[in-house]
Amino acid sequence: MDGMCFRFSRGHSQGNNPFDTVDCSLTIFSARVFTYIFEILQGDRSSVILCDDIFGASPIRVQKLGNLDGMHVRKNSLHDNWDDEHGYYKYHLGEVLDGHYRITAGSGKGVFSTVVQAKDLKAGKNDPEEVAIKIICNEKERYKSGKREVSVLEKLSSADREDKRHCVRFISSFMYRDHLCLVLESLHMNLREVIKKFGRDIGLKLTAVRTYSKQLFIALKHLKDCSILHCDIKPDNILVNGSRNLLKLCDFGSALPAGINVITPVLVSRFYRAPEIILGLPYDHSLDMWSVGCCLYELYTGKILFPGGTNNGMLWLHMELKGPFPKKMLRKGAFTTQHFDQDLNFHATDENLMMKKAVNKLCMNVKPKGVGAKISSFAGEDPKMLSSFKDLLEKIFVLDPQKRLTVSQALSHPFITGK
Structure with a gap:
């Protein structure tokens, strides 16, 4: 573990920090x-x-x-x-x-x-x-x-x-x-800083991602055993030690007791927000699993998986990756009508800067790309391990929270066990 390696990048472009736009409403809400x-x-x-x-x-x-x-x-x-x-x-x-x-x-x-x-x-x-x-x-x-x-x-x-x-x-x-x-x-830095310093735009080595993945799943299991939902897992709220071989989940200011559901579309920071939150469905520990999946993708690629500017934009990105939502799920959502018509067709809302008003676009026949298509292979990576990592993410990013990978299944997944 002490010999954990990271990929380094050179000549990073200096763009705007995408986290300048992250919802602040979550903290006020919680x-x-x-x-x-x-x-x-x-x-x-x-x-x-x-x-x-x-x-x-x-x-x-x-x-x-x-x-x-x-x-x-x-x-x-x-x-x-x-x-x-x-x-x-x-x-x-x-x-x-x-x-x-x-x-x-x-x-x-x-x-x-x-x-x-x-x-x-x-x-x-x-x-x-x-x-x-x-x-x-x-x-x-x-x-x-x-x-x-x-x-x-x-x-x-x-x-x-x-x-x-x-x-x-x-x-x-x-x-x-x-x-x-x-x-x-006191710990050394958070994962956002680790990504910026050691893997900006290209991410970390897969062996490091596997080590961090296992530790995050152990943290999720502890939360489940204690009947607590974190409700704001993101790289900023995950700290690492000076050797960068140990991480810990932090900032429990938004945590909720499991079983208490206050339906609101602003729970969890937007880029890491599970679709059931946006649609207004009941939620459980699977919302934290979705957030962890977003973090793992970001660790390996150095990029945000779902950089939606609004909840509507987030749903579109979710469907681009995984396809249409199950109709049974949509019919139960308290906020479904904000994004779908009566026939359950998705309406994308774009902000027209020239006209300064929202423009609705009917979107049908969404063809999912899948997580694997967004992850590139890097020289020196074990093909079997990479394939296993893609499979792990595919099982985490299941739109229906009832069918999403559980923490027990995650801990026994081949990517974690190495088998």
């Missing part, structure tokens, strides 16, 4: 939906955040108000200087969070959080010294969403004491200046 679902399930009638002032560097005055169910947090006006206008915490290098973690570097900024690298000043003999800290935005709904992510991470970590299931390790959480902070293990 935060609101989580609030609705879990408050109903748990009977949460509280409309305020409880802050224990032992967590903050500066005390927060907390005052009980009459017979209210909960507590009202009254902030000192100086707290306004801690955040920017959007509620992101304005950290400083060298700052010590919770008297425990010294910030050493910034690591990224999400839709509702900031991630920093930090040194644990009180690390025990068996504790990691370097950690990543996800600082949730200072806003009530973001706090609630962050607490639910903590619950998911605690469940996944407690069910994986030996750290073999390829989900990021959760260490602890604390409050700091009105921000919920999640302490996680």
